[in-house]
Structure formats: structure tokens, C-alpha cells
Amino acid sequence: MTLSIALEPTPIETDAYGVVRVSRTRVTLDTVVTAFLEGCTPEEIGEQYPSLQLPDIYLVIGYYLRHRDEVRTYLAERQRQANIIQEEAEQRFNPIGIRDRLIARRNQSR
Secondary structure (H helix, E strand, C coil), X not given: CCCCCCCXXXXXXXXXXXXXXXXXXXXXXXXXXXXXXXXXXXXXXXXXXXXXXXXXXXHHHHHHHHCHHHHHHHXXXXXXXXXXXXXXXXXXXXXXXXXXXXXHHHHHCC
16 A cells, blocks of 8 residues: 655635635634744644644644745734834824723713
8 A cells, every 4th residue: 555645735825905814714824823933832722723723733834834934024024014003003092091081981971
């Protein structure tokens, strides 16, 4: 008997907004790679994100290990975009003193 060796496609896809996700889930590539870099095993990642299949987690990590530079560039760009969005939100909605404002608003409505 011979073993039939088949190449498995990496289960990742880019959504309409340019975000790379594990296929057929809402879990992002960022999430899986960050968990892996923080020391989580594929099994632990699967426990944290039950929508992921264990073989897919291994394939995604394998993709990261084979394409580190490209993935790191992608992750850095995603972080840059997140920082811009956070800055814009903080300019529109000043987070300083928000707790006090919410408590005051709640007390006014009583």
C-alpha cells in the first residue's frame, strides 16, 4: 500500500474589507498568529475559538511559518490601521472623564 500525498490548501481568505480570516469563520489571521506567538498551542487556540478546526489551525500556523515576512508586514499594517481608527474615535469621543460623565448622566435620569 502506498500513501497518497495530497497538498492541502491553506484555509485562509480575504474578506471584502481586506481582512484575512480563517475560511468559513470570523476568526482573523491576526488572532491565530498572535495566540501562537504568545505561546498557545494549536489545541489551546482551538479551545479558545471553537469555530476553528484543529487541522485548519495547524495549516494557518504553517502558512505563517513559511511566510513570516509577508504576514508580519500584513499584521503591522493592520495595527497601523487600528491605531488610526482609535485616534479618530478618541478625537470624536474624548475618553478622559467618560466614567464621570456616564455617572452624571445616569444620576440626571433618576
